[in-house]
Amino acid sequence: MKARVTIMLKDGVLDPQGEAVRHALGGLGFAGVNGVRQGKVIELDLAATEKAGAEAEVARMCESLLANTVIEKYSVEIL
Amino acid sequence: MKARVTIMLKDGVLDPQGEAVRHALGGLGFAGVNGVRQGKVIELDLAATEKAGAEAEVARMCESLLANTVIEKYSVEIL
Numbered sequence: 001m002k003a004r005v006t007i008m009l010k011d012g013v014l015d016p017q018g019e020a021v022r023h024a025l026g027g028l029g030f031a032g033v034n035g036v037r038q039g040k041v042i043e044l045d046l047a048a049t050e051k052a053g054a055e056a057e058v059a060r061m062c063e064s065l066l067a068n069t070v071i072e073k074y075s076v077e078i079l
Numbered sequence: 080m081k082a083r084v085t086i087m088l089k090d091g092v093l094d095p096q097g098e099a100v101r102h103a104l105g106g107l108g109f110a111g112v113n114g115v116r117q118g119k120v121i122e123l124d125l126a127a128t129e130k131a132g133a134e135a136e137v138a139r140m141c142e143s144l145l146a147n148t149v150i151e152k153y154s155v156e157i158l
Contacts, residue, residue: 006120021121021145030140032126041085041120044101061109066100076152 001046002079003058007067008039042066051078080125081158082137086146087118119144130157 009015015037022036044061049053058076067074088094094116101115121139127133137155146153 001113008120008122018121024144025140028140028143030136035121035124037122039120040101041087041118041124042086042097042114043087043118044112045114055108061107064107065103 001048001050001054003044004077004079005042005055005062005066005074006039006077007042007046007062007072007074008037008038010041010071010073013071039072054078080102080127080130080133082123082125082133083156083158084121084123084137084141084145084153085118085156086121086153087116089150089152092150104135118151134136 009053018038018047022033025033025036034044044058044071046054048057055076055078058078062076064073089099095119096152097115097117100117100141101112104112125136127136134155134157137157141153141155
């Protein structure tokens, strides 16, 4: 079973990486980009076969390792 | 209009960052994680209002700046 975790900075947390991308896009002539936020995506290949259990397990992984929940939010998607 | 770009290393390209996450998860006692791949997600806030045009524009951004198409694949999603 595959799971995808998307981790983004919380709204209101400054994202210098996204800001740099926005600035670079403007420099390349792409107009009309009002904002950019950059985050991480982690794809996990799990041995688990039970969807609800896998989702809870991945949420525990996020809380303990994958995301910094002080400044980041995460979402788990079972594929 | 919002667009989300997901950028992952192509299959077959070594992903040391993902491998490090897999190893760390094992060390924390999470069994049954067979593989981990880590990528980037970029959320763009666009002034464009026309979906097909926005999608093509974001694909051009990926080709010219956001993704290294030699080793990375990307997918564009208009939200």
